[in-house]
Amino acid sequence: MQEQILIQSKIEKGDFTRGGEVSSSLKDILRKLGVPSDTSRRVTIVTYELEMNIIIHSLGGEITVLISSEQIKVIAEDQGPGIPDVEQAFQPGYSTADDFVRGMGFGAGMGLNNVKHYSDQLTVETGQGKKSKFIASVYF
Amino acid sequence: MKKHSVLLKEELCEGCTNCVKNCPTKAIRVHNGKAMIRDELCIDCAECIRICAYHAKHSQTAEIADVSSYKYPIALVPPSFYGQFKGLNPARVRVALYELGFKEVIDVSLAAEALSRKTSEFLASNPGIYISSSCPVVVRLIKILYPELTGHLIPFKAPTDAMGEKARKDAIAKGVAPEDIGVFLLTPCPGKNTNIFDPVGIENSPIDKTIAVTQAYQAVLAALEKTQDVAEEDLPVPYLGLGWGQSGGEVQLLHEQVQDYSLSVSGIHRVRALLNELSRNNIKGVRYFELSACEFGCVGGVFNVVNPFQARSDLRRLRAKGKTMIEQNEGYDFDLPGKFEPLQIGRLDGDLEKAMEKLTQLEEEIAVLPGLDCAACGAPDCKTLAEDIVTGVASRTDCIFLLRKQMGDLAETLSALLYELPPVMKKEKTDGKVG
Ligand code: SF4
Numbered sequence: 074m075q076e077q078i079l080i081q082s083k084i085e086k087g088d089f090t091r092g093g094e095v096s097s098s099l100k101d102i103l104r105k106l107g108v109p110s111d112t113s114r115r116v117t118i119v120t121y122e123l124e125m126n127i128i129i130h131s132l133g134g135e136i137t138v139l140i141s142s143e144q145i146k147v148i149a150e151d152q153g154p155g156i157p158d159v160e161q162a163f164q165p166g167y168s169t170a171d172d173f174v175r176g177m178g179f180g181a182g183m184g185l186n187n188v189k190h191y192s193d194q195l196t197v198e199t200g201q202g203k204k205s206k207f208i209a210s211v212y213f
Numbered sequence: 214m215k216k217h218s219v220l221l222k223e224e225l226c227e228g229c230t231n232c233v234k235n236c237p238t239k240a241i242r243v244h245n246g247k248a249m250i251r252d253e254l255c256i257d258c259a260e261c262i263r264i265c266a267y268h269a270k271h272s273q274t275a276e277i278a279d280v281s282s283y284k285y286p287i288a289l290v291p292p293s294f295y296g297q298f299k300g301l302n303p304a305r306v307r308v309a310l311y312e313l314g315f316k317e318v319i320d321v322s323l324a325a326e327a328l329s330r331k332t333s334e335f336l337a338s339n340p341g342i343y344i345s346s347s348c349p350v351v352v353r354l355i356k357i358l359y360p361e362l363t364g365h366l367i368p369f370k371a372p373t374d375a376m377g378e379k380a381r382k383d384a385i386a387k388g389v390a391p392e393d394i395g396v397f398l399l400t401p402c403p404g405k406n407t408n409i410f411d412p413v414g415i416e417n418s419p420i421d422k423t424i425a426v427t428q429a430y431q432a433v434l435a436a437l438e439k440t441q442d443v444a445e446e447d448l449p450v451p452y453l454g455l456g457w458g459q460s461g462g463e464v465q466l467l468h469e470q471v472q473d474y475s476l477s478v479s480g481i482h483r484v485r486a487l488l489n490e491l492s493r494n495n496i497k498g499v500r501y502f503e504l505s506a507c508e509f510g511c512v513g514g515v516f517n518v519v520n521p522f523q524a525r526s527d528l529r530r531l532r533a534k535g536k537t538m539i540e541q542n543e544g545y546d547f548d549l550p551g552k553f554e555p556l557q558i559g560r561l562d563g564d565l566e567k568a569m570e571k572l573t574q575l576e577e578e579i580a581v582l583p584g585l586d587c588a589a590c591g592a593p594d595c596k597t598l599a600e601d602i603v604t605g606v607a608s609r610t611d612c613i614f615l616l617r618k619q620m621g622d623l624a625e626t627l628s629a630l631l632y633e634l635p636p637v638m639k640k641e642k643t644d645g646k647v648g
Pocket of ligand 1: 235236250256257258259262581
């Protein structure tokens, strides 16, 4: 199957009231398509984090989700201002001294760290003062 | 085969679509002025029973009279049941149940206490996030709408099931013939009744019949009149386990360390909102979720007689009498024989490529529909009607706005036709002369 667009949506900077809308509709679409539930969960999480990343950290942007026979690809592009230190942005944001919570597995990471964790492949183009582009793939 | 406990009394249905809009799985449509429930989507949550002003939705269970059809009837009493008697001593209520013919009257709270211990131990040694699988409606909801979360359901039987199995086993060990045993659950909800013919997580239900609280209530009141109070020692009450009858009671019985990382949510729509967040990994720092389909937990079940506010407060007061869990020789088997499996429901097509084509059609239909979500078509909203159109169970003219537009177009065509004259009359007027 050729690559086709599943969803494409503009996202405004700071639009928290609509945060999560894209990933919610996407989850619904994936269920209608009969995408395996594990794949669907990973794609939903990746999309949600990228969506929130645009809302919280950027000047606004767009999310596009594509599907082909091999994979689902989430593309997030924003209008800047870019990430100066990519390495640091991918650090797990959530830390606690409590072993009981560390044992959570699912749910421990935050933000971009989650995007990396739940996608099979991730490329990031960014830099200080630049627009950012994330391409995250989840294979079937 | 019987599939559901929530049913429709057709003669009472006015076709109002209140239930259609309130069903959490969008299982109801109104066709020909009557509601109909789609079996594969219904989770027996009873929201439609709650909302129907005409009382057209109902549910049937056994009655107290059925107790005598077994030689050795056993009553399983869920914690919420004790919320129905103004805080009356639970032992006293049990005496009344014996009076009604039960050979054994067993508190499900005992199994609840045992399961709480087991859950705490499990969470301490198994990493990950877990969801309580005690509410069968929540389990069904997850299997249908949140298949990606089924792996997070804790792999244990509900207290009612474990208790039922144990009660049966114990009776047989005492020498009772298996065919004489009838296990009855005094159920607060249709969801638990469905378990009898469609159990979750296990192959066969250990429960033979459920009796709705509404069916048992008056008989129990009458039996209370006839019986005397009992001494605490004779019928010890598992007070702490009684907490399970209302939302939060399950978490309250877990180890303190686990409690700090647990969350209780009740009411099907709120449970859905929570699961939406959970499915996008948007809840941090919580390891265990106690979810109940009914608001306030089991005391909010539709079969209860006393309102959930009263029942909750009475039950809380009873629970407060408990100091420690009751000593019991365990003997429960909480482990599920297999895993909870997700259900593949709501696919547009079994083939991904074909499903994609239908998705495109679906978007086209959505674009054509007015987006008012008025439900006059019998579907809960325009998107669902679009889905029904694409899957071939509805048509565009079910939408009154599209129908109206079509009629308008037709009227225009008609009136245009009206001015078209038959050929014999079609003469050009030229100054009154015939041309
Ligand atoms: S019982 Fe619940 S799921 Fe079933 S039709 Fe009624 S509202 Fe819908």
